[in-house]
Amino acid sequence: KVVKINQEFRNVVVSHKALIEAELEAQKQVIMSKLEKGQILEGTVKNITSYGVFVDLGGVDGLIHITDLSWGRVNHPEEIVALDQKIQVVILDFDDQKKRIALGLKQLTAHPWEALDQNLKVGDKVKGKVVVMADYGAFVEIAPGVEGLIHVSEMSWSQHLRSAQDFMKVGDEVEAVILTLDRDERKMSLGIKQLTPDPWENIETKYPVGTKTTAKVRNFTNFGIFVEIEEGIDGLIHISDLSWTKKVKHPGEFTSVGADIDVVVLEIDKENRRLSLGHKQLEENPWNEIEGQFAVDSVHEGTITEMNEKGAVVSLGENVEGFCPSRQLTKEDGSMPKVGDKLDFKVIEFSKATKRITLSHVRTYEEARRAEVAAEKAEKRAASDATKSTVKKINASVEKTTLGDIAGLAALKSAMEAAEAKDAKASKKATAKEETAEE
Template identity: 90%
Template sequence: FGIEAFLPGSQIDVKPIRDYDIYVDKTMEFKVVKINQEFRNVVVSHKALIEAELEAQKQIIMSKLEKGQILEGTVKNITSYGVFVDLGGVDGLIHITDLSWGRVSHPEEIVALDQKIQVVILDFDDQKKRIALGLKQLTPHPWEALDQSLKVGDTVKGRVVVMADYGAFVEIAAGVEGLIHVSEMSWSQHLRSAQEFMKVGDEVEAVVLTLDREERKMSLGIKQLTPDPWETIETRYPVGARCSARVRNFTNFGVFVEIEEGIDGLIHISDLSWTKKVKHPGEFTQVGADIEVVVLDIDKDNRRLSLGHKQLEENPWNGFEAQFPVDSIHEGTITELTEKGAVVSLGENIEGFCPSRQLVKEDGTTPKAGDKLSFKILEFSKATKRVTLSHLRTYDDARREAVAAEKAEKRAAADATKSTVKKINASVEKTTLGDIAGLAALKSALEAAEKNNK
């Protein structure tokens, strides 16, 4: 009648149309679904004519469906989450997880549009007209086909299919995966990310650590392909051996170091230096630095080494003991002042402590940091590396000694006088009053004694 109508692409058929050109010049029946007189617009549909017929077909098909039934269908549409299959008038969905026993990134890896495939009915809902289909269920589960001779300790090859911080999933056969935990990737005990060792798509070789066919679980390891460094620890790093290590981290009580991958040790804070009083390991070294160590003890069961750094040198305190005996006086420099006293450097490798009451100068003032003074050794302990000093005693002892010497001198003079008088008295008893010469001698002796006492 000279009237043109518009046919939307979605109204051509019940299934998606990918090539509209095939319908050009084709005569078909249409149902008028919309007329707009004002804009002189007519909309028609071919799909509306066949939907009623298809609905009847769906009822028939749905009534004949059974779980486990195998049907042939045509791939109608592919989405990221699954595949829609035309079963001859009714659609079913194969979820991506039901396409293959293996991992599938996208359904296009398995099927293509318009491909005819066999599917199995997993479930359906009459009211919602939903049909769940499966493709992988048409083949045996890969775990059932897994080589029965495979056992713990065997070496397998596979491809990394999934990565996580805690490990990697490796597919050793289609649908059969094993987990390599990050702790099984290296003999090192330091926590690391699995991504440091491998990535998706890598072909790897691993050892079967656990195998549970009933639960369909398997754990793998790659560090087992190399010798355990602790098996020969006594011969490679015996007690007394010297080696280089890398500082890994600190604690308040020491430094954890790694001699080589998988072999860690601890340098206790007391084994860092013979002479320096280290309050925290961070004062002595830093993370990532190399440090020379000596093996002190081996704990093979707990995979720990006790290490020392100061043992690389002879204990200087053996020499200090003879160099700094108690009561000896040495010059020292005040390096630090505290509430309790001063830290004093007596040389390049030895320090002492002078309590506040022993720090007073002879003029009554208190010295400051950087001052050089004389100090007397009050206490020296090689075991505790403790040296107690006194500046006060360097001048106070001398003053006391002078006073004591003066008192001793006077006491000696007095004692001498008493002795002389005693002797004279004894001599007088033997003389008579008429012995003028004796009396004269007595008088002279008394005068001399009195003069000496003055």
């Protein structure tokens, strides 16, 4: 067929291929005119790509998408077909001009769900192969084209968030229990933790209240520590149950994630699958002894371990802390102490119920001052009282002597007067006798 003439160069271009293409196009039009959806044809695998297979239908090419090769999962079309392989396909769809033809291979066989054992039910055990992994779970093929999802929450009785890759990988052969089965929606959920007993079924007998054991620290919150006693059995140690004496602001001050910690079971919440645990309860409550040691008005040496705008936390010895308000912290010279300083503190309040010891440094020297002033006043008062007593004694002595003298003089006067009267009387008698004698 002449395809080009060049007059200038007196050149003619001819092509045999053009004749062949024309014949092929005519042949293609004949084939295309006869295509119908659902029609089954035989073709030859012409090309294989990662997304599908091109099949020559005798002058017309069609594409089998990777999802239409098999009811099961296909990683690459080469797993199903090979180049130049003759296969039967079904026409799924084509465009108006019939330039693109969608073919299917799996549609030539019944859907595997339709062939699934009708006796299979929830609770039955099945075996399969892990075909796809995701963080949230694993898809297990229990028959070609029939898959079930094992959610990560159904892989272990533990409530800790974990990835499905921690339990299995693609290619693993696993046994599982059917949890849900919907044949209409062709969905199935599976579980593997159901193959082992639920650890919470006999929790009351396995870990009764008062049980002492060791747990592993899993994570912290502001209000406590989450621990795991064994796979699937978790518990919470409230921050207030960590120590009898030390005020723990955050669990990170007390332990670390991954560490072991001794605990005692305080309460069982079977419904929410959680144990209330304690650590301080492993020891006797020391506050009875502390109450006698740190009585109100007793003075102790303490070390300031922490300061804030409200006051200072004071260490009074091993695991015993007190709090000194800011107004009670001032030193005798007017300065404020700092963290690490050792000072004397007076106990001004002791609360066994709230486990709180309130301290004062100010009172240790103010009361000493008051005591000195009181002593001075008492001394002065005593001296004054002594002086007054002496004066009083002297006055009393003087008064007593004066009165004595007055009494003595009165007696002397009376005696003298009596003597004078007697003498006068005697004289009168003598005179009378003389007169009588003379007569």
